[in-house]
Amino acid sequence: MSYESRYDNWIGGEYVRPVRGAYAPDTSPVTGGVFTEVARSTGPDLELAVRAARGAAGSWADTSPAERAAVLHRIADRIESRTCSTSRSPRPGRAAGRSARR
Numbered sequence: 001m002s003y004e005s006r007y008d009n010w011i012g013g014e015y016v017r018p019v020r021g022a023y024a025p026d027t028s029p030v031t032g033g034v035f036t037e038v039a040r041s042t043g044p045d046l047e048l049a050v051r052a053a054r055g056a057a058g059s060w061a062d063t064s065p066a067e068r069a070a071v072l073h074r075i076a077d078r079i080e081s082r083t084c085s086t087s088r089s090p091r092p093g094r095a096a097g098r099s100a101r102r
Helices: 043-061 067-087
Strands: 007-012 014-015 023-027 034-039
Touching: 007 043
Parallel strands: none
Antiparallel strands: 007 014, 023 034
């Protein structure tokens, strides 16, 4: 699995740089090392996201329940497919495939 070196906020269907331009390191639970940077969002970023969500609320409400369910299932499928691939990564000192809890 590959990652971008930096991730911006996802607002209104597009990537948007954080208003204040700040990013935070994101560390790998496998190695403990930084593998990417993520937007460090603040109040102004939240305002942009809320404004975008309010703007989309009308069209989402006009979408049939069956269509909304299909969209949410596609999102869940994508999350699940990524979870499965990342959950197989071994942690330091632990064999791949071994459960953390026994």
